[in-house]
Amino acid sequence: MKFTGTARYVATEDLMVAVNAAITLERPLLIKGEPGTGKTVLAQEIAQALDRPLIAWHIKSTTKAQQGLYEYDAVSRLRDSQLGDPKVGDIANYISKGKLWEAFETAGPPVLLIDEIDKADIEFPNDLLLELDRMEFHVYETRVTVTAVRRPVVIITSNNEKELPDAFLRRCFFHYIRFPDAETMERIVRVHYPDIRERLLGEALRVFFDLREIPGLKKRPSTSELLDWIKLLLAEDLPPEALRAKDVKTLLPPLYGALLKSEQDVHLLERLAFLARKEGR
Numbered sequence: 001m002k003f004t005g006t007a008r009y010v011a012t013e014d015l016m017v018a019v020n021a022a023i024t025l026e027r028p029l030l031i032k033g034e035p036g037t038g039k040t041v042l043a044q045e046i047a048q049a050l051d052r053p054l055i056a057w058h059i060k061s062t063t064k065a066q067q068g069l070y071e072y073d074a075v076s077r078l079r080d081s082q083l084g085d086p087k088v089g090d091i092a093n094y095i096s097k098g099k100l101w102e103a104f105e106t107a108g109p110p111v112l113l114i115d116e117i118d119k120a121d122i123e124f125p126n127d128l129l130l131e132l133d134r135m136e137f138h139v140y141e142t143r144v145t146v147t148a149v150r151r152p153v154v155i156i157t158s159n160n161e162k163e164l165p166d167a168f169l170r171r172c173f174f175h176y177i178r179f180p181d182a183e184t185m186e187r188i189v190r191v192h193y194p195d196i197r198e199r200l201l202g203e204a205l206r207v208f209f210d211l212r213e214i215p216g217l218k219k220r221p222s223t224s225e226l227l228d229w230i231k232l233l234l235a236e237d238l239p240p241e242a243l244r245a246k247d248v249k250t251l252l253p254p255l256y257g258a259l260l261k262s263e264q265d266v267h268l269l270e271r272l273a274f275l276a277r278k279e280g281r
Helices: 013-025 040-051 065-069 072-085 099-105 122-125 131-135 167-168 182-194 196-214 222-236 265-279
Strands: 028-031 056-057 070-071 095-097 110-117 136-139 144-147 153-158 173-177
Touching: 013 028, 013 040, 013 173, 028 040, 040 056, 040 110, 040 153, 056 099, 065 070, 065 099, 065 122, 095 099, 099 110, 099 136, 099 144, 122 131, 122 167, 131 136, 182 196, 182 222, 196 222
Parallel strands: 028 153, 028 173, 056 110, 110 153
Antiparallel strands: 070 095, 136 144
16 A cells, blocks of 8 residues: 555655655655654654554653664562562563564554654663664573564654764655745645635735744744644635735744744844834835
8 A cells, every 4th residue: 555645745756755665665754844744743644544542652861772673671570579469480570561562563564653753862772773674683681582563654753953864864765845936835724724714824824934934033934834824814804905905024923833943043033123114205
């Protein structure tokens, strides 16, 4: 079965090619792109399109690769032994399965999402090389080797916060999600808000893309923020005229808190609006 997008997810041709190539090669698909461009949602939609379960492993700065395999709770076993609990005789009672173990045991096979891998320390990707390559790992406490029933589809996302090791990159199929152009963005918005009026959509997209072009923005608004903003515009029943201005720099757009996420960017637009009004006198 080929991935061709879903009713809720507009996939470009090059993205569909990347997903299907990674599935054919049985390689992890490494997805990069601006925050808010749908990297995490992609894994959810692939699972839906292929009718497979989704297992998500969301990475934090403190996450260790071992946690994806299993964790052995030696402290609990020591406490139980002191209390005379009979279950201490079976060490398996103190081993918690990680997301990779769960994915390896799922006969589906599942879609395994390793989300924001660049949040972890630099050794994290290297520590998973062997397990992702061979699709197996050894549990030393029980002397058992866990092998994948069937190779899961592995989707790995990164926000480019740090470089990933070359050895890890060699084992992945890579795709960078380019920011959608105006035509693709219109399709994305219509998937979520099919009844939006043509004029309102046109004005909203104009303001959105004009905002993204302003030099000096600390964080340019993303696709997810545009969708939030349009949801608010529809809830407030704002007319297209409320968004219409000769230049986005002449005033802050209504409900701008959905688009701008830092005080520096708000102050930048306020200064630009002040200068534009001053020059217009």
